Amino acid sequence: MSRNAEVAALFEEFADRLEADGVEYKPNVYRRAADNIRAHGRPIEGLAAEGKETVEEIDGVGDAISSKVVEYFETGEIAELVELRDEMPVDIQALTGVEGVGPKTVGTLYETLGITTLDELEAAAEAGEIREVKGFGPKTEENILSNVAFARRAQERARLGDARPLADDVLELLRGEAAASQVEVAGSIRRWRDTIGDVDVLVASDDADAVVEAFTGWDGVSTVIESGPEKASVRANGVRIDLRVVVPSEYGAALQYFTGSKNHNLKLRNVAIRRDLKMNEYGVFDVSDVDDPDAGQRVGERVAGETEESMYAALDLPLVPPELREDTGEVEAASEGDLPELLESGDVRGDLHTHTNWSDGRNSPEEMVAAAEARGYDYYAVTDHATGPGMVGGVGLDDDELREQMDALREVAADAELELLHGVEANIGAEGDIPTSDDVLAELDVVVASPHAALDQDPDAATDRLVRAVEHPAVDILGHPTGRLINDRAGLDIDVRRVAEAAAEHDVALEINSDPARLDLHGGPAKTAVEAGAAIAVDTDAHRPDTLGYVRYGVHTARRGWCEPADVVNAWALSDLRSFLH
Known part of the structure; x- marks a missing residue:
């Protein structure tokens, strides 16, 4: 099992602690390195064994970070990170898991109130102490208090996208064991729920001892919780994995x-x-x-x-x-013989929501198109962010930049083996308005409209907002409709049926955003949307070539929503898709 995710998490913690300490610029360097380490194709431990120069082959990893990677594998810790933990002994992961509490807030609350844990944060909010801190107030305190409860619930379940790669590693391990005749995951992870309590693995074998020994001896295990003749439980990457071995006749x-x-x-x-x-x-x-x-x-x-x-x-x-x-x-x-013929991965013909380095993506349009071609897609849309609410740091493109990108993408399209569509991810304002000009939107092949800010509206206002957005004549897809981030942000509480009915009336597809941090819409609302007559778009929101692979999560989420290929616009032939797009 690769330890890339483990090392990436360390540098994410590094970034958070530096930011909490008031350091500028450097945290973003560490976050970029963490992203690239997590996505790198080779195991980081192998690179470290070859030396720091090999580690530096990873984009965004220079001398300082590569030295820390090698140090970690040689000593089991990074001295500078240990010092940061000692200087500010806060549970940074738990505290920043509360929506509205970023690293800078953690630093401020530690310096002013000595808050180090989720319990202390909750107690301070209940006592009215946070509102007295400069820069805070009653509303901020109220939001923190309500979001702490959400964060506590989130701590009990892992995101599917964090657990599934781990489960795949276990499956690969046990399927390689001669004693195991059949191996599969069970429980909520097999049903592809968006969060899971633990990973359940089932094995058919006449030699349970050999299977249990291989499982508990796996190098990805951090702790063996229990081990018996037919069952064992371990912890790996913070996730509990339960093994059960049964005889083949009862598998x-x-x-x-x-x-x-x-x-x-x-x-x-x-x-x-x-x-x-x-x-x-x-x-x-x-x-x-x-x-x-x-x-x-x-x-x-x-x-x-x-x-x-x-x-x-x-x-x-x-x-x-x-x-x-x-x-x-x-x-x-x-x-009644009426089960749906569910969407399969092979039914997906293209991706209609992706990003490049023209906005906040990591790679050029050429690189993203090449990755889409490698997946065998018939068509592919570049939909970089437009300016608007929720876009900070110059991420979004203005009207002139979108027109400039049109010219650039025509050149890319000339050499592409698939149909390259030029689109945009436009922002939905708090009242449902689309800030990008109508003239520019009319020139684009596909318009994805998404909410990125004002995600705490009451249900009626949130629903009205999205209905107004899908009524816009240029909008083709309603992107990540609730704006949720699993275990981090609840997002908009909307009347899905009412939004879906409006979308059906105006030929707008509702998105299942395949990013495992989102899965938005998720299964139940997707089923409601299809029942209301709306079309679905299963997109990845990819920001790097490897994240085009997130489509697997979107497909299984669509299956949880009872979606058939006919329900999913990017499972259609290009001619049918073009007829649907405005």
Whole structure:
């Protein structure tokens, strides 16, 4: 397992602590290095073993940072980071996890009130102490107090995008073990929920000891929590991973049971009972001739259990895709032969929301287009930020710069093997206005309109705002509609159905933003949107070539929303897409 994410997290902490201490410029250097270390294709530990010069092959990593990387792998710590922790002994990750509390705020509250933990922050807000600090006030204090509760809930669950790569590493490890005949994740991560409590891994094997030994001996493990004959739990990269080993004849039953959800399984058990069957983690059993079906877990004649398909077939049902197993009508649809033909990764023909170094992306249009071509896409849109609310530091393009980019992209398009669309990510003002001029918007191939600021509006105002935005004649896609950041920011609380109905009326697609920090819309609202007649766009919001791969998260989120290819505009042929775009 690569340790890139681990090292990147250290430099992100470095940046936060420097900023909290009032240091300027340097924190951004460390954040850029952290991003590039996380995204780098080679394991950072291998680069460090070859020497600091090899580490410096990573973009944005110079002598100072490469020396710290090598130091970390040689000594297990970075002395300068340890000093920063000692100078300001705050739980920087927990505190900055509260919306509205950035590193500078952490530094101010430490210097003035001595706040070091989430508990102390909450207590100070409840006591009315924060409002007395210069630059703060009652409203800021009130927001911090309410956001602390959100942050506490977020601490209990990891983002899918943080846990899934870790799960993939475990799957690769165990699938390479001769003793393991079948290996799969279960639980909420298999259902592709946007957050997970822990990673559940299920293995079919006749040699459980060998599997458990390989699992607990994995070099990615930081702590072995427990280890037994058929189960083990470890912690890796801050995430708990639970292993369960079952005999092959019961693997399908266990996989179905531990995938869940609980409500889905309860619905299936009720179907089984009506058929004189008993369904559990060991199989499906015919108990029609059993006096007491509750006498044990394996009573009666086993009629299914080796495969998941057999478990559903025993109930005269087709296999229900894991993403649908939330008791939102999937069992009824399966019984009626009416399950949707869900979107697959191969159905996606292009990406309609991406960025380049013309705004806040890291790479040139040529590099991003090449990455899209490598994915086999038919079309690809560059949609850099326009100026407007929420855009700081000169990130967005004004009208003249957008026209300049049009000329530049024509040259890129001439050499491209796909259809290059020129678009923009325009900002939605607090009242639903689009600051970019109508003349420029009319010249573009695709207009993504997204909220980036004023994300604390009341539900009615937020809904009215988005409805007004989709009514704009140039808007094609409503980008990340709520503006949420998973575990960091709740975003807008909107009436999805009302927004979707307006979008359907005006031929605007609602986005499933595939960035695992967003997944916005997520599954339930996406299902509501499709039911209301709206089209969906599964985009990545990519800022680097590798983040085009985020589409996997968007596809599975779309599947959780019951989306079929016909519902997703970037699964359409180019001619159909162009007919849809304004």
